[in-house]
Amino acid sequence: MEQTVIIKCGGSVLQALEPSFFERLRDMQKDGKHIILVHGGGPAITKYMNVLSIPTEFINGVRRTSVRAAETAEMVLAGQLNPWFVYQLNQLGLKAIGINGNDGALLECDYLKKEEWGHVGKILKVNRGTLTQLIKAGFVPVIASVSRNLSGEILNLNADTVAFEVASAMEAESLIFVTDVDGIMAEGKTVQKATIDSINELIDGGIITGGMIPKVHAAINCLKSKIKEIQIVGKEMKGTLIVKEEVLS
Known part of the structure; x- marks a missing residue:
């Protein structure tokens, strides 16, 4: 719809x-x-x-x-x-x-x-x-x-x-996804935009851990369907935008 x-x-x-x-x-x-x-x-x-x-x-x-x-x-x-x-x-x-x-x-x-x-x-x-x-x-x-x-x-x-x-x-x-953190965090800062490849790199590098892992895995699964974008945000609706792949302009 x-x-x-x-x-x-x-x-x-x-x-x-x-x-x-x-x-x-x-x-x-x-x-x-x-x-x-x-x-x-x-x-x-x-x-x-x-x-x-x-x-x-x-x-x-x-x-x-x-x-x-x-x-x-x-x-x-x-x-x-x-x-x-x-x-x-x-x-x-x-x-x-x-x-x-x-x-x-x-x-x-x-x-x-x-x-x-x-x-x-x-x-x-x-x-x-x-x-x-x-x-x-x-x-x-x-x-x-x-x-x-x-x-x-x-x-x-x-x-x-x-x-x-x-x-x-x-x-x-x-x-x-509205969570208790402002999106994916790396070195104390919110990752503004991520792709499937960059998320896997962050997991392999130990940057994404704990309860955030199932959320980003769910996001990846969503992107494999017809959903265009996923957001993981905090209570202020600000956080990380996740897309399937980076589109170069």
Whole structure:
């Protein structure tokens, strides 16, 4: 869909977003962009799991999700964070609507690997018609990264993956990851523009490390589809632009 921008907000920054972030979204919409937001909520889920004495376990960076943990994820993502995010957008007149993967059969999902990760889901299909209808009606869809399979069992989804799959299905022109850092950092400064080759060099050189690695890998995968550009930005919507390859003028 032309001029569609997918924006993914990590759970660590969601409730720390600055007013300038929401104003930027409003400006983008005024410029004719179709905005779709995707959000996670890992820290909030962990907080409530601790309150409820539900064990937290990670395997290779993926949260192993029991039935109780999945129920908590759905409660936090769809019941608390999503309405809060929608409220903030509506206050600026953006006409946002909160949904999760189960609404309008948006995300068809199944277990990623039940015996290893429990109720962690993989996305089989994105029903773009659901989002297209909402956009045409003037709504900004806000997607909580949780869904259910055909048997009705709750599945916790990786928000980065949801954003990528939605962006691919919608043939978005841009995918923006909003994180707690201002893009890719090298020698204390933000890398303003990067390509697939330069990112691989930064990883090999030990410049890109830790939690940024899966994000740039997701960006590379996105660029291998029809998505033209990826941005990894901070709360002020400033950061690194990633393109497939440098175009010489």
